[in-house]
Amino acid sequence: MIDPLTWSCPLPLRDYPxxxxxxxxxxxxxxxxxxxxxVPAFASTAxxxxxxxxxxxxxxxxxxxxxxxYVVHPLFFPGGSIGELAVHGTVNDLAMMGARPxxxxxxxxxxxxxxxxxxxxxxxxxxxxxxxxGVAITTGDTKVVDKGHxxxxxxxxxxxxxxxxxxxxxxxxxxxxxxxxISGTLGDHGMAVMSVREGLExxxxxxxxxxxxxxxxxxxxxxxxxxxxxRDPTRGGLASSLNEIAHTSRVGITLEETALPVRPEVxxxxxxxxxxxxxxxxxxxxxxxxxxxxxxxxxxxxxxxPLGKDAAIIGRVTAEHPGLLVAKTAIGGHRVVPLQMxxxxxxxx
Amino acid sequence: xxxxxxxxDGATAQRLAAEIRRLTTRPWAIMEVCGGQxxxxxxxxxxxxxxxxxxxxxxPGCPVCVTPVEQIDRALAIxxxxxxxxxxxxxxxxxxxxxxxxxxxxxxxxxxxxxxSPLDAVNLARERxxxxxxxxxxxxxxxxxxxxxxxxxxxxxxxxxxxxxxxxVLVPPxxxxxLTAPQNRVQAFLAAGHVCSIMGTWQYPPLAERxxxxxxxxxxxxxxxxxxxxxTVQLLEAxxxxxxxxxxxVVTAAGNQPAQKLLAEVFEVTDRAWRGIGVIPAxxxxxxxxxxxxxxxxxxxxxxxxxxxxxxxxxxxxxxxxLKPSRCPAFGKECTPRTPLGATMVSSEGACAAYYNYGRFLxxxxxxx
Numbered sequence: 001m002i003d004p005l006t007w008s009c010p011l012p013l014r015d016y017p018x019x020x021x022x023x024x025x026x027x028x029x030x031x032x033x034x035x036x037x038x039v040p041a042f043a044s045t046a047x048x049x050x051x052x053x054x055x056x057x058x059x060x061x062x063x064x065x066x067x068x069x070y071v072v073h074p075l076f077f078p079g080g081s082i083g084e085l086a087v088h089g090t091v092n093d094l095a096m097m098g099a100r101p102x103x104x105x106x107x108x109x110x111x112x113x114x115x116x117x118x119x120x121x122x123x124x125x126x127x128x129x130x131x132x133x134g135v136a137i138t139t140g141d142t143k144v145v146d147k148g149h150x151x152x153x154x155x156x157x158x159x160x161x162x163x164x165x166x167x168x169x170x171x172x173x174x175x176x177x178x179x180x181x182i183s184g185t186l187g188d189h190g191m192a193v194m195s196v197r198e199g200l201e202x203x204x205x206x207x208x209x210x211x212x213x214x215x216x217x218x219x220x221x222x223x224x225x226x227x228x229x230x231r232d233p234t235r236g237g238l239a240s241s242l243n244e245i246a247h248t249s250r251v252g253i254t255l256e257e258t259a260l261p262v263r264p265e266v267x268x269x270x271x272x273x274x275x276x277x278x279x280x281x282x283x284x285x286x287x288x289x290x291x292x293x294x295x296x297x298x299x300x301x302x303x304x305x306p307l308g309k310d311a312a313i314i315g316r317v318t319a320e321h322p323g324l325l326v327a328k329t330a331i332g333g334h335r336v337v338p339l340q341m342x343x344x345x346x347x348x349x
Numbered sequence: 350x351x352x353x354x355x356x357x358d359g360a361t362a363q364r365l366a367a368e369i370r371r372l373t374t375r376p377w378a379i380m381e382v383c384g385g386q387x388x389x390x391x392x393x394x395x396x397x398x399x400x401x402x403x404x405x406x407x408x409p410g411c412p413v414c415v416t417p418v419e420q421i422d423r424a425l426a427i428x429x430x431x432x433x434x435x436x437x438x439x440x441x442x443x444x445x446x447x448x449x450x451x452x453x454x455x456x457x458x459x460x461x462x463x464x465x466s467p468l469d470a471v472n473l474a475r476e477r478x479x480x481x482x483x484x485x486x487x488x489x490x491x492x493x494x495x496x497x498x499x500x501x502x503x504x505x506x507x508x509x510x511x512x513x514x515x516x517x518v519l520v521p522p523x524x525x526x527x528l529t530a531p532q533n534r535v536q537a538f539l540a541a542g543h544v545c546s547i548m549g550t551w552q553y554p555p556l557a558e559r560x561x562x563x564x565x566x567x568x569x570x571x572x573x574x575x576x577x578x579x580x581t582v583q584l585l586e587a588x589x590x591x592x593x594x595x596x597x598x599v600v601t602a603a604g605n606q607p608a609q610k611l612l613a614e615v616f617e618v619t620d621r622a623w624r625g626i627g628v629i630p631a632x633x634x635x636x637x638x639x640x641x642x643x644x645x646x647x648x649x650x651x652x653x654x655x656x657x658x659x660x661x662x663x664x665x666x667x668x669x670x671x672l673k674p675s676r677c678p679a680f681g682k683e684c685t686p687r688t689p690l691g692a693t694m695v696s697s698e699g700a701c702a703a704y705y706n707y708g709r710f711l712x713x714x715x716x717x718x
Contacts, residue, residue, distance in 0.1 A: 198465060200465065258359070273465070274388075276392075329392070329393045329394045329571075330357050330358075330359045330362070330393070330571070331357075331359050331362035331363070331366075331393050331394065331395065331398060331571045331575075332359060332362070332363060332394070332397075332398055333393055333394015333395060333396070333397040333398055334394050334397060335391060335392060335393070335394050335706075335707070336706040336707055338686075338706050341443070341686060341687065342443070342452075
């Protein structure tokens with residue numbers, strides 16, 4: 001684990017302890033960053049050639065291609081940082097199509113004044129996350145904006161992965177009768193970030209679940225051919241992911257509220273703020289919609305992997321109420337779980 | 350004792366529902382006053398396990414729903430001032446005034462922040478003497494003590510750059526206004542446990558006696574709400590108009606005396622306009638003369654506020670329990686959660702938003718093969 005406080009800057013970079021506009025200017029300072037920070041950290045031969053584009057071997061078959069931007073604040077939070085998120089987020093988007101992630105690009109927008117020590121720690125964490133996920137960071141870019149025009153560091157990553165032949169996973173493939181699974185507890189990331197961002201103390205430490213899901217997906221796909229839909233319920237939580245699937249596949253989805261895995265400390269924090277774990281972000285969980293006959297094998301495969309040990313069957317796809325997500329409550333009632341207008345807001349009382 | 354999970358047990362809930370079914374011999378209309386209880390009823394589907402004779406009417410107890418447009422317009426005007434840092438609880442940011450909401454003011458450059466406690470705003474005022482920090486202090490008796498404490502501390506610490514835009518409302522006058530309305534249908538009330546934890550239950554017996562309605566104080570977990578309904582039905586069926594406390598683990602008859610003392614010092618009773626209902630005499634609090642310097646309405650001249658309520662919106666009748674949301678001509682047409690005409694469609698626990706979401710499900714259910 002790299003600590004931003006103890007991270008030591010490789011020489012030449014010590015000239016400036018903080019990011020200055022020149023680091024994005026394309027001159028000597030930019031080159032120093034690339035040569036002494038990005039190239040050694042990411043350790044990719046394609047990157048080390050320093051061409052205008054990475055030249056990569058083309059795999060056979062179909063490609064999956066995705067991009068995402070990361071603006072999380074604070075940059076470091078319990079269980080992770082913007083560095084892990086920038087790798088995991090894009091790796092997971094590829095994995096949700098059933099793809100094996102191969103290459104990432106990384107573009108940094110840095111705010112003037114960001115300590116190089118902080119940038120170094122973020123980059124080291126990205127490198128470690130990429131190694132763990134088995135993906136290479138092969139090309140990148142750095143821009144610097146005036147102080148006050150950014151929030152320290154924004155990162156955009158794009159990723160390419162390869163799809164096995166015959167694989168057809170997508171949000172339009174849920175069918176009535178299918179079974180809905182979740183790979184673990186809900187809301188860990190969102191409540192961990194909120195606890196540090198807002199200085200809320202819950203008497204216990206909440207940790208982000210940020211993790212790369214490609215290996216978990218590979219394990220699942222090896223166990224059964226019956227996987228129809230995969231989604232990582234990030235922003236907007238599981239409720240938003242399942243609403244989108246219900247809408248795209250023109251089916252209804254019914255959840256068993258008592259089956260949803262939620263850590264007691266996350267539930268308590270949500271209760272305190274009047275929030276619903278179904279709408280809170282996750283960064284290391286997937287929901288899988290599988291054919292009914294594949295459900296048991298899928299559950300077993302997920303539970304056999306460290307990232308899926310708390311996996312559970314949580315609901316069913318139905319022909320009724322198409323387009324709607326409905327939760328069966330603990331006391332035997334039903335409620336519609338709608339798509340939210342924007343972000344979830346803490347309630348007054 | 351685990352105070353939450355024990356009060357969410359499904360089997361006990363079913364037993365209570367069966368008991369309510371056994372007690373019920375005729376239709377009853379019960380109003381839950383508090384938005385927190387409305388939220389719990391909708392979130393847990395409590396209304397669906399009750400016998401069809403029991404109608405729950407969602408009352409005017411959501412602070413987001415009843416804060417008048419004029420006051421929101423005033424908040425928008427103050428929040429847009431360059432010297433102001435405007436602090437609010439999160440769910441007020443999306444409530445529309447005449448033209449826009451606080452999110453829009455923020456996007457236009459206003460310094461608008463979500464806080465979790467009014468004391469956070471006081472701390473901010475101490476840290477930033479160069480900013481005028483304004484807190485939007487609204488809600489019922491529940492949120493009032495923390496707001497009173499914030500103003501009290503600001504005065505004690507001599508924070509001249511702190512002020513509060515106060516829009517506090519009170520439950521007992523609202524109950525009285527509902528009961529005296531000509532078309533009133535409400536036969537009994539569930540009183541809000543959190544309000545009573547502060548104020549006690551002593552305000553309610555005169556109302557129960559004068560209007561001959563049972564009032565049962567209860568909490569927010571499914572079993573609290575169901576037990577409150579069970580005891581209400583018991584009283585209704587027996588023809589008894591009494592106040593009962595079904596939330597004894599939190600509420601006492603006298604309430605929180607130090608809080609009441611502070612409230613009496615910081616606030617004074619005033620007439621308040623309720624969104625959709627109109628002015629109810631002596632139904633709210635404003636800062637008392639001793640604290641008037643901290644009143645944002647006094648500190649910032651917002652000029653004449655000309656509030657524009659949609660002429661199509663009939664949320665007042667909804668809040669009084671007279672009109673079912675689905676019977677409103679604008680419901681689901683001009684007025685949806687995406688394009689709300691009134692606050693009852695904005696707040697997730699607003700009666701109109703609830704009907705909109707749940708109604709779609711019911712329609713889908715009945716049309717399913």
